[in-house]
Amino acid sequence: MSENRKIAEELIEAIGGKENIDSVAHCATRLRIMVNDKEKIDQKRVEEIDKVKGAFYNSGQYQVIFGTGTVNRIHEEVINLGASESSKGEQKEQQKKQGNAFQRAIRTFGDVFVPIIPVLVATGLFMGLRGLLTQEEILAVFGLAPEDISENFLLFTQVLTDTAFAFLPALVAWSAFRVFGGSPIIGIVLGLMLVSPALPNAWDVAENPDLALEFLGFIPVIGYQGSVLPAFIAGFVGAKLERWIRKRVPEALDLILTPFLTLLIMITLALFIIGPVFHAVEAAVMAATTALLNMPFGISGLIIGGLHQIIVITGVHHIFNFLEIQLLNELAENPFNAIISCAIAAQGAAALAVGLKTKSKKLKALALPSSFSAFLGITEPAIFGVNLRYMKPFIMGLVGGAAGGFFASLVGLAGSGMAVTVIPGTLLYLGPEIFFYLLANLIAAGVAFTLTYLFGFTDKMKEEMDS
Structure with a gap:
C-alpha cells in the first residue's frame, strides 16, 4: 500500500467514514471536504496524520492543509477510496447555503474581487518598477538624468500603470x-x-x-x-x-x-x-x-497590525480588498499593505520559533515549512497548523504584528500595490522606502520570534495538548 493511500484511509476514518463525506474537492494547498456532520470529525486524530499541516472547519467546509503537489495526490486517493468528487464551483454552491448572512455576504464580496486581484498585483509591480527606473540615483548609475527619459517611454509606463484603474x-x-x-x-x-x-x-x-x-x-x-x-x-x-x-x-x-x-x-x-x-x-x-491610517504616533499600525490576523481566521478579510483598491486609486499608494505585511511576517516568525524549539520531528516538519509559507505571504498553514493549536504562539504573533505595524505607520510606509507581502512584497517598495519595509518586517518577526521562543511554547505544552 502506498503512503498516500494509507494517509487517505486514515483521513477518511478520522473524519467519520465515507458516510460522513458529502463531497471532496481541492485547491492549490488544501483538501476541501463537505461533511454531513462536523461533530463526527476527530480533530486531534486528523492533525496527527502524516503530511497534514493543519486542519480547520470554515464556511461549511472541512479544510485539510497538505501543501502544493501533495494535496493533488491525496485527493486522488480519497476519490479512489469511494468519496464523492465535486468541483470547487459545486462546493461554492453548497457553501452559499452555509454560515450566517454576514459571512455569506463577505464570501460573495470576496468572490467578486478575488479574480480581479492578479491584474492589480501586476499594476502595483509596474508602479514599483516605474518608480525604480525613474529614480535619479538609479539613472545616475547608467549616466542618465530624469530629463533624459523620453516622453514615449513615460507614455509606455503610463499604459502599464494606469489602465487597470482607469x-x-x-x-x-x-x-x-x-x-x-x-x-x-x-x-x-x-x-x-x-x-x-x-x-x-x-x-x-x-x-x-x-x-x-x-x-x-x-x-x-x-x-x-x-x-x-x-x-x-x-x-x-x-x-x-x-x-x-x-x-x-x-x-x-x-x-x-x-x-x-x-x-x-x-x-x-x-x-x-x-x-x-x-x-x-x-x-x-x-x-x-x-x-x-492617519492616526498619530503609529496608533493605526498598532491596531491594524495587532488585529489583522484575528480577522483573517474569521474568514471575512476579503473586505480589505475593497479598501486597498480604493487607497491605491485615491492615494496612488497603499499604507495598509505595509502594516498587514508585518502581521503576516510575525505569524511566520512565531511558527519558526516553535519549529526551532521543539524536539518533535513531526512538529518541526510542520512548523518550519509553514513559517516559510508565511514569509511568502500565506499564513494559513502557520496559523491553523501551529500557532492557533498552541494559542500562545498566535498571541505572540499578534504582538509582533502590532510592533511592526506601529513602526510602519510611524515612518509612513506605503506600497505601490496590493496582495503581495513580506518577501514578495519587497517588489512594491523598490526605492528609498525598501530599508524601512525590511526593518518593519524584521521588527515584527523579531518580536514574535523572541516572545514565542522565550515564553510562547514548550514541548510540555505540546504534551499537554496531545494528552
Whole structure:
C-alpha cells in the first residue's frame, strides 16, 4: 500500500467514514471536504496524520492543509477510496447555503474581487518598477538624468500603470455579473459605459468640481474611473435584472431585447441613482479608512497590525480588498499593505520559533515549512497548523504584528500595490522606502520570534495538548 493511500484511509476514518463525506474537492494547498456532520470529525486524530499541516472547519467546509503537489495526490486517493468528487464551483454552491448572512455576504464580496486581484498585483509591480527606473540615483548609475527619459517611454509606463484603474468599473461589473448569474459580457459593457470618454473624467472632476454634468438641477453625473462600489452595486442589480427580463421575454426576442433593456435600464440607474449615492458612500468609507491610517504616533499600525490576523481566521478579510483598491486609486499608494505585511511576517516568525524549539520531528516538519509559507505571504498553514493549536504562539504573533505595524505607520510606509507581502512584497517598495519595509518586517518577526521562543511554547505544552 502506498503512503498516500494509507494517509487517505486514515483521513477518511478520522473524519467519520465515507458516510460522513458529502463531497471532496481541492485547491492549490488544501483538501476541501463537505461533511454531513462536523461533530463526527476527530480533530486531534486528523492533525496527527502524516503530511497534514493543519486542519480547520470554515464556511461549511472541512479544510485539510497538505501543501502544493501533495494535496493533488491525496485527493486522488480519497476519490479512489469511494468519496464523492465535486468541483470547487459545486462546493461554492453548497457553501452559499452555509454560515450566517454576514459571512455569506463577505464570501460573495470576496468572490467578486478575488479574480480581479492578479491584474492589480501586476499594476502595483509596474508602479514599483516605474518608480525604480525613474529614480535619479538609479539613472545616475547608467549616466542618465530624469530629463533624459523620453516622453514615449513615460507614455509606455503610463499604459502599464494606469489602465487597470482607469477601467476598474468594467472589471468589477464583469465579475459581479459573473458571480450573481448574469452575462459577464453585459457586465463589461455596463462597466465601460461608466467610464465612457463622453462623461467628465472622475479625476478631472476631483480637481475641478465645475466639470461635473448636472441633470435636473441637482444630480451630478460624472465618469467613475477607479471607482468600485457603484460598479459593484450596478453589477449586482444588473445581473438580477437581466435574469428577470430573460424569463419574461419571448425566446425569439431574447437575443435582442434582454441585453438592450438590461443596458438601457442599468446605465440610467447607474448614472442617476446608484452612481451618485454609492459614490458618496464610497467617499465616506474612504474618509474613515484614511482617518484611521492617519492616526498619530503609529496608533493605526498598532491596531491594524495587532488585529489583522484575528480577522483573517474569521474568514471575512476579503473586505480589505475593497479598501486597498480604493487607497491605491485615491492615494496612488497603499499604507495598509505595509502594516498587514508585518502581521503576516510575525505569524511566520512565531511558527519558526516553535519549529526551532521543539524536539518533535513531526512538529518541526510542520512548523518550519509553514513559517516559510508565511514569509511568502500565506499564513494559513502557520496559523491553523501551529500557532492557533498552541494559542500562545498566535498571541505572540499578534504582538509582533502590532510592533511592526506601529513602526510602519510611524515612518509612513506605503506600497505601490496590493496582495503581495513580506518577501514578495519587497517588489512594491523598490526605492528609498525598501530599508524601512525590511526593518518593519524584521521588527515584527523579531518580536514574535523572541516572545514565542522565550515564553510562547514548550514541548510540555505540546504534551499537554496531545494528552
